[in-house]
Amino acid sequence: MGAVVANSHSINTQPPNTQPTPGTDAPACDESLVHLDNVRQVQPEVLSTEQAQRMAEFFSALSDPHRLKLLSALAQQELCVCDLAAAVKMGESAVSHQLRVLRSQRLVKYRRQGRNVYYGLADGHIMALYREVAEHLEEG
Amino acid sequence: MGAVVANSHSINTQPPNTQPTPGTDAPACDESLVHLDNVRQVQPEVLSTEQAQRMAEFFSALSDPHRLKLLSALAQQELCVCDLAAAVKMGESAVSHQLRVLRSQRLVKYRRQGRNVYYGLADGHIMALYREVAEHLEEG
DNA sequence: TTCCCCTATGAACCCCTGTTCAGATGGTGG
């Protein structure tokens, strides 16, 4: 999808070759013919396995309600682990485990002060991302 | 996080009350005291369980490499199931199952033509979302 | 230095999700 992002203006939502096999009225996928022209055109733009894997791992980090609650708390202000646990009503061990996941995708940053570790959102992309998703969900 | 999105300008990345318990130099979370002021301040802004659940389901739909490949193909042009299967090298049944997940989160729309069903991206939010994530990943 | 507390890690268990195979549905072309 890197390619997609690069030239996102080239996206068309219109029907593709609405006449798949020119000269034939049958829009069928029959046999192994499929719509070879479309497939060949699209295939090189498909996300590579590595890219897809990496992006999937990123979204996986966001695909848990508890982690989203943690992020929504951190969006307000920096907090240490025990405060986070209290704020989202989770065990401290569970919080630590989830924070590890968030760290691995660089969704949060952390900072040691005294005997505590304070966590916060990593950067602005995260917030922009939430805004997009929130809009999408509100449109439901 | 709805609240967070609503007033995202109110986010501070600065340390919270860097002196958690006024009059005490110990920034400790000891006992059940934690940093009550911080917790009470943040807690009402934490995503509700229902909101978090809904958003988690949305991200879950994006947390699979195969589904991301499908989306990257659909970002190029509308395609029918069998073409998608060929483009991402998956079985048609598996593609159909995954498209069901994408439909359930309204990530794709579909349209019947002849004996085929053409799928495409649902709306522009999806693309904007990809752009944010792609930037985030590239910054790694 | 020594103890203590916050945080992190490891392992076991369970649930949830993706895949595959088989069969059902339903619009289409003859």
Place this chain on the structure above:
DNA sequence: CCACCATCTGAACAGGGGTTCATAGGGGAA
């Protein structure tokens, strides 16, 4: 109207992720 073919659905199996309990690490305070 009938048979066909693309798509969808359902069930069974396998794998990955989350929670919990128990334990280890690592600063700070005295």
